[in-house]
Amino acid sequence: MLKKRRKQNKRRSLIVRENPRSPVSEQFRTIRTNIQYASVDQDMQAIMTTSSGPEEGKTTVNANLAETIAQQNEKVLLIDADMRKPTMQYMFYLANHTGITNVMTGQRDLQDVIETTGNEALDVVTCGPIPPNPSELLGSQKMKDIIQEARTLYDYIVIDTPPVLAVTDAQIVAGMSDGVLLVVASGETEKEEARKATDLLKQTNAKMLGAVLNRQERKNSNYMYYYGD
Template sequence: MFKKQPRQISKRRSLITRENPMSPISEQFRTIRTNIQYAAIDQDMQVIMTTSSGPAEGKTTINANLAETVGQQEEKVLLVDADMRKPSVHYMFYLANHTGLSNIITKQRDFADVVQSTSNEALDVLTCGPIPPNPSELLGSQTMKHFINEARALYDYIIIDTPPVLAVTDAQIVAGISDGVILVVDSGHTEKEDARKATELLKQSNAKMLGAVLNRQERKTSNYMYYYGG
C-alpha cells in the first residue's frame, strides 16, 4: 500500500507467526485473533491497544505477532508503536525508525510519508519515530485522536503498542481512544498485585478490557517450554 523506507541494521527479534506459522505458539496467536473477532460482534473493536503492568513482559512481541496473524487472514492491519519512551516495534520487522508517529502528531510529516509496509501485504507498521520530550502530552492531543480516526478509514484493525501502565500514564491516555485493551501478563514475572493495579488504572480511563494474554506459561505437553496464550 505504501512505499517502503530505507532499512537499517537493528536488533531483530523473532516473529514466530511468520517464521513458523504451523507451530503451537502461532496457533495460540490465532486463538487470540479469533477471540478479538468474537468480541467485535456486538460493538466496534477496530482499535486494539496492548500494554503490560511493567517492563520486559513481552507486550511488543505479542503485538507484532498478533498483527502478523491478523494480516495473514487478509484483514488490513496497522501496527502502531506508541511507546515513545522505549520503542521497539521496528526491531521486530527490521525497519528504520527515523520518522514515525511522533512526526505525525507534531505535524512535521504526513501519514503516507512515514508508514512502512512489510512482507505481509496486509500489514503496515508505523514506528515511533524520534523520541519526544513530552510523550503523554502528544498521545493525549487532538492531533493523535485525528490520526486514529483517519487510520480507521484505511484499516480493518489498528493495533497499538504502549508503555507499561504502572510506569507512566501513556497507556491510560491511549486506552481512552481505543475500542479494546489487552493486558500482557508474564507468567513467571508479573506480580498479581501489579496486574490488578494495572487493570484498575485502565478501567479508570474507561477502557474496554478484552482480557489478558498469559505470556511464557510453561506447557509440559509440548516440546515448546513457553508459549503465548490467551
C-alpha cells in the same frame, strides 16, 4: 555491535510468520478469534496492548497479533506508540528515523511514515524520534486525528504502548481505543501489579478484552504458549 543487533532481531522474530504451525502460532490465532468474538456487539477496530511493567513481552505479542490478523487478509496498521522505549522497528528490520512523533508535530502526514512489511496486508508506523513530552503528545487532538484517519484506511489498528504502571501513556491511549489487551509474563508479573494495571485501565472506560499470559511453558514441550521478548 553487529552481532548484538542480529541476536536482538532474531530474538524478536515473528513466530507466526516463520513457524505458523507451531503451538505458539496457534495460540495467537486463538487470541485473534477471541477478539473477533468480542466485536460481535461492539466495534473492535482499534486495539491497544500494554503490560503492567517492562520486559513482559508486549511488543512481541503486539507484532505477532497484528501479523496473525493480517494473515486473514484484513488490512492492519501496527502503531508503535511507546515513545519511551520504542522497539517495534526491530521486529520488522525497519529504520526509526521518522514515525508517529513526526506526524504529531506536523512534520509529516500519516501516509508519509507508513512502512510496508513482508505481509501486504500489514503496515507499520514506527515511533520516530523520542520526544520530551510523550504523554502530552498522546493526549493531544492530533493523536485522536491519527487514529481516526487510520480507521478510514485499515480494518484493524493495533497500538503498542508503554507499561501502564510506569507512566500514564497507556491510560491516555486506552481511552481512544475500542479494546485493550494486558500482557502478563508467567512467573514474573505479580498478581497485585496485574490487578492494579487492570484497575487503572478500567478507569478510562475502555473495554478490557482480557489478558495474554506470556512465556508460560507447556509440559513435555520445548515450546511456550506465547512467545516472549
